[in-house]
Amino acid sequence: MSNGKRPQGRPGGGHPGGPPGMSMPGEKPKNFKATFKRLLRYLKPRQNRLIAVFIAAILSTVFMIVGPKIMGMAITELFEGAYNKLTGTGTGIDFGTIGQILMLLAGLYVFSSLFNYIQQYVMSTVAQDTVYDLRQDVNKKLEKLPLHYFDSRPNGEILSRMTNDIDTIGSTLQQSLTQFITSVVTLVGIIIMMLTISPWLTLIAFVSLPLSLFVIQPILKRSQKQFANQQKSLGELNGHIEEMYTGHSVVKAFGHEKKAVAQFDEVNEELYEAGRRAQFISGIIQPLMTLIGNFSYVVISVVGGILVTQRAISIGDIQAFITYSKQFTQPIMQTANIANIIQSTVAAAERVFELLDEEEEKKESTALHLERAKGEVVFENVDFGYGEDLLIEDMNIQVAPGQTVAIVGPTGAGKTTLINLLMRFYELNGGKIEIDGLDTRDMSRNELRQNFGMVLQDTWLFNGTIRDNIAYGKNGATEEEIVAAADAAHADHFIRTLPDGYDTVLNEEASNISQGQKQLLTIARAILADPPIMILDEATSSVDTRTEIFIQKAMNRLMEGRTSFVIAHRLSTIKDADLILVMDKGNVIEQGTHTELLEQDGFYADLYNSQFDEKVAI
Template sequence: MSRQQGAMGHGPGGGSMLMMGQKAKNFKGTLLRLLSYLKPRKRKLVAVFIAAIISTVFVIIGPKITGKAITVLFEGAYGKFKGIPGAAIDFEKIGQLLLILAGLYVLSSLFNFLQQYLMSTVSQDTVFDLRRDVNQKLEKLPLKYFDGRPNGETLSRMTNDIDLIGSTLQQSLTQFITSIVTILGIIIMMLSISPLLTLISIVSLGLSMFVIRPILKRSQKHFADQQKTLGQLNGHIEEMYTGHQVVKAFGYEKAAISQFKGINEELYRAGSKAQFISGIIMPMMFFIGNLSYVLISVIGGFLVTKRAISIGDIQAFITYSKQFTQPVTQTANIANIIQSTVAAAERVFELLDEEEEQKEQTDTVLNRTEGAVRFEHVDFGYGESLLIEDMNIEVAPGQTVAIVGPTGAGKTTLINLLMRFYELNGGKIEIDGTDTRKMPRSELRRKFGMVLQDTWLFHGTIKENIAFGKTGATDEEIIIAARTAHADHFIRTLPEGYETVLNEEASNISQGQKQLLTIARAVLADPPIMILDEATSNVDTRTEIYIQKAMNHLMKGRTSFVIAHRLSTIKDADLILVMDQGKVIEQGTHETLLAADGFYADLYNSQFSEKEAG
């Protein structure tokens, strides 16, 4: 199993969530690139736009027709009241107008349904394409990309950011179209009734925006403080409850509670200020709006007495003036959402633009692998400076090679180069005389099996986790592999046996049992070359014996590379490579290295002394 596969099991810790209002660095370029994902669905989008416009227009016409019905009712009633001969309420005309009104609203609902249906398919298809592209990209990224970033950040880009794009396409885009059409339509309808009253409505709206703008700026500052403090509070709570035993053991409860109270008090202050200031906005808008309604009613009433407009038009105009504020506010909110969406899209496109692993120009296949490995003048560095310089190693088929050295010596780096997770700066690595760069990576990695110190198991049954090592493995092969790894007994003691479902963290089995399952998976894969990280450091002595037996069986007849932390476990290795600062400074058997009385002897004796002292 490769380290890339293992990386898939990490949780979403450390990822940064995209805050609303965050702006893209290249808004125009990112927006155009995002729109390119909509090109294959341009016919559906045109249909969405047309449906949105028709639906909105029908709604806008409604108050005008209602006004006409009110005018007919008023004129008939007024004529009867004044005793005008032949005056009567024309119920037939009112009925016709109401039928037309009902028909318009029904048609508006139908077109709105069509618009939402089409837009849902457009948004989901677009999100599907984005997720597919991101998933394909992740498969092509080199290991250095994952080593250099928190896993949560990558997950956030693939889930949160793409979800935000989908929800914006589904809701905000059609709402934006509807709001623009509504604003234009209402202005046209109000102008057709009375330019003077329209001017009053627009001036009052402008006055509202002018008054609330400084309040919005102040509230945004307090909301930002509230979000920042909330993040601090969540972080503090997570730390204290995750390390609850340590907090108890060191008597840190009072200090933790005091710290919590301080952050909570700060959150209270920021939250109350933010809510209070933002709470002023709506009353002020209502106040200015009500002043506008008073002016419209007074001036409109005066115009009615002068027979400049009808009473039904006044009713329609008041309805329009009430409807006018909502789409303007929605448009402002959607503009902010679009900023955040484009910023999210930019994060996704940054991932899609990451440098991929070098493309392979070969299809060389090793039909049979003996397991001979050779490092020839290998140079490698993560940056400009070289970590490994002029490394030369010769490993015969079936040999067990132990790699030892202090932290940061380059032990894991050597394994990463062997499996071609990183590309060499110079030299070459050969397997059975074939340069690994002349093999497809997938073909090369099939020659290796890995058992790491940090186990990786996925959510699924035990049988499925073992079968991960071989495509199309039969139940019999899985059971034989489990027996070989000394895992069969504990599996059968579980309530569901091999069908027992492991949770996301595989916390329903012990650490040692997890390690036995990873060994069983490697046994099933039956690779010619094994890579073993010290797998017994976190288990009890009895389990360590089982794991050691399983690993010895696994290494039998195979070329094995063992990263050793406890030197007592690799005494029988055919070759021990002693690494320090990226170089192999000593190599040989356990006895010859002890006899040389060098770096390895000092390392071994220091561990032995520590054990005796313990």
């Protein structure tokens, strides 16, 4: 899909470059000063190494700055020796002195490189140690955040804060901080060296700087506008490509290939035009700066030549000064770049600190201990709401050990919320939940959740072998236990038909097996865990009818002697439940066995009969 023109930038990765020597302004922090101070606190434990970096950067830069001046001395010695020989006023060129000067110059450059290596090495350890601490803090924080934090934010945003934002901080510390120190020292050093050679020539060099800024400022503004358009078009193109790639089967099914190609060509053309304008306008900046710089060099050379003829300055100093004047603008441009980078870095740090400042789960009590529950569950006057309005009010439920409790009701009735409260993913607004007579708030969350096994409608499998995914349910599970759990979940047969059997590696999205097979593996994992209380949230929704019958039998065996909570939409699957809770708008409006509820001829009876009416209508 192409119109023959190449866009500026790669779809799916990387940002096109800005104007030469300039960086595009990034996201600005809301509170720069406070965030910057907080970031510095992470550097405080490494202040000795930072001082070493600072000293090494100064020494490396100073040795490099002195180089042109020393080189100028060699040129002056060579020129004066040759001149004296021609005029017969001296002995000629003193190669011994020139050799000593060049040896000194070589030594300076070696020492400069050595200190540059030291600063880079030490700074890389400082940066990585700081990033390591940040990642540790973020990881610990994520473990303490309540479930509603993850429910209320996209996963990509949370991952971005832990990966992209922290990586931005690390790269800035490792590269931009030392570059900033070097640029400042270079700028100050060059100005001092230029002033020691000639204040008048320094004044000429200074005049060219505001002239350059005056000329490029309007061009820079137009360039940034075009780069913003380029980024916008690149984002649209990336979005279109991702959409068409992930939904390619739907595009083909509806015959929209030509429409997709036409849309791609349109966005691609916009990106091409925006990129062409941005690169053209930004490309003018460097030649203009070079032109102004060359005028400056001409003036410096003419004035310097006059000063040489008047013996006010040596020819080597003129050569050194021209070298310094060429280097003069570079640290200024680097400092401007780093100022933008630091803005983006502090903005990234602010996002990380926002996560670290999020309210954590309430501190848990560990006064009571629950080793292996018998399975008695009591909801007593439970109140709960996600916000100010209560979703559940004064809920009372009693479940005896070993009972199978089915929870039914329309979408949004509060079925999953009830399970979340049971496992303390959310804290109650009022009332209490007891397991075996113990208040769940008086025990550790980890100890509580070890007594539960869960099989959810949305399967979760990680990138690894099938064996590892099943064994996730129990630490130190043996091969026999894994195979037995898979067999009980009716997964053993399909696993053995795979080329690598239990060693088959599931990809990141486990898309190399079917949705039903994924569900079988999660059920096998729950069977292996052997918890005293089971939670099944539409556990058989993704399997065919025949497999569902097998799984139901396996589940019936699994649920023997243990308390089970089953969320079901197909009411035919929960006829044999010991207790059915009918929920609507956060309240249990009916409860009893299947037969009792049908005899009541209420909400459950209507719900049950409507499913069969729909089947008949179909």
